[in-house]
Amino acid sequence: MNLSAAIAKMILEGLEIDGQIELQRNELAQQFGCVPSQINYVISSRFTPEQGYMVESRRGGGGFIRISRVKLGKGALLMHVINNIGQSLDEKTCRAHLLNLKHQSIIDKNSADLMLAATSDKALKLLSDHTREETRAIIFKNLLLAVSKA
Amino acid sequence: MNLSAAIAKMILEGLEIDGQIELQRNELAQQFGCVPSQINYVISSRFTPEQGYMVESRRGGGGFIRISRVKLGKGALLMHVINNIGQSLDEKTCRAHLLNLKHQSIIDKNSADLMLAATSDKALKLLSDHTREETRAIIFKNLLLAVSKA
DNA sequence: GGGTCAAAGGTCAGTAATGGTCAAGAGCCC
DNA sequence: GGGCTCTTGACCATTACTGACCTTTGACCC
Structure with missing residues (x-):
């Protein structure tokens, strides 16, 4: 397991307790024997709003980074996602939406x-880039709608 | 025995253990004294979904390629359907397959x-008739595959 | 209050470590 | 010879990590 994964794992464990964790950037970096900015990297790559997290921080003496898992209602969240998809959707963003929904127990x-x-790109491989992303958006919306009706 | 066969054999042996193997592309290529892309060739020619395998990978530091054998059982039936779909699939036939599978309690x-x-045609409405039916076939196969590994 | 300084955290660009794709050529079998 | 499968290499994309430099905040002092 690489460093980023280890740090993410630790943060995740901290979040288990009450959906929120407050940490000291420098201290954590020291624990893992890495540069402080590594912590930022992990947070910005794995604890994004898209993935269901909120991050707050303060600099200066007594500074901190606080990460919290956000909680929303099921129907509202589905609608929110549907409404924010737009005409076109790339695979990565789609995957992020799904991870987020799964994490929040909106879908199993x-x-x-x-x-x-x-x-997946794999499933839509016949299509040109443009058509693929438009079609993905439509399929995904149809799927979310099907879920919200279930 | 040629290179591809040797690599495939090794992967197959790794899969024996627990139906799953995780490998490092560069490392494996080095072991066989070939270019890394040879590994991709072997995987894409012999470990396809049609042949009952699932492949996942990640790039970057600590990256990997993971190959898993899709579990059989009700999987066998699914594979049978997958293998009988062909290149193209219309909505009616697709719906029939689904009803059938649901009836047999293969899917819920x-x-x-x-x-x-x-x-649905609705989800694929952007595509021309021909592309739509080909894409539907691919999507459906991917879905069945996803079910079979669940 | 305002200045100063130390203690946080933030940004960004560069480098390293992987894997992916594609097209061209080499071999092999009919 | 034609058409496969197999190999290779150049070029691309993604993810991880590091370090230099920047910004914000709070405490202390006057």
């Missing part, structure tokens, strides 16, 4: 896997 | 609904 693993399969 | 209602949503 099984559904997430299916939705991933249906919207 | 929830999954069937999702799969229907992903393969």
Whole structure:
């Protein structure tokens, strides 16, 4: 397991307790024997709003970084996602949406896997870039709608 | 035995253990004294979904390629369907397959609904008839595969 | 209050470490 | 010879890590 994964794991464990964790950047970096900015890297790559996290911080003496898991209602969240998709959707963003929804227990693993399969680049490989991303957006919206009706 | 066969053999042996193997592309290439892309060739020619394998990978530091054998059982039936779909699939036939699978309790209602949503004409409305039916076939196969590994 | 300084955290660009794609050529079998 | 499968290499994309430099905040002093 690489450094980033280890740091992410530790943060995740801290979040288990009450969905929120407050940490000291320098201290954490020292624990892992890495440069402080590594912490920023991990946070910005794995604890984004897209993935269901909120990050706050303060500099200066007694500074901190606080990461919290955000909680929203199921129908609202689905609608929010649908409404924010737009006409076109790339695979990475789609995957992030799914991870987020799964993490928040809006959809179960099984559904997430299916939705991933249906919207992967692999599944849409015949299409040109532009058409693929437009079609992915439509398929994904249809899927979310199907979920919200279930 | 040629290189590709040797590499495939090694992967197959690794899969024996627990139906899953994780490898380092560069490292493996070095072991066989070939270019890294040779590994991709072997994987894409012999470890395809059609042949019952699932491949995942990640780039970057600590990257990997993971190959897993799709579990059989009800999987066998799914593979049978997958292998009989062909290159092209119309909405009616697709729907029939789904009803059939649901009837046989191979998939649950929830999954069937999702799969229907992903393969409906509505979801693929942007595409020309020909492309739509080819893409539907691919999506459906990917979905069945996802189900079979669940 | 205002100045100063030390203690946080933030940004960004560069480098390293992987894997992916594609097209061209080499071999092999009919 | 034609058409496969196999190999290779150049070039690309993604993820991880580091370090130099920047900004913000709080404490202390006058």
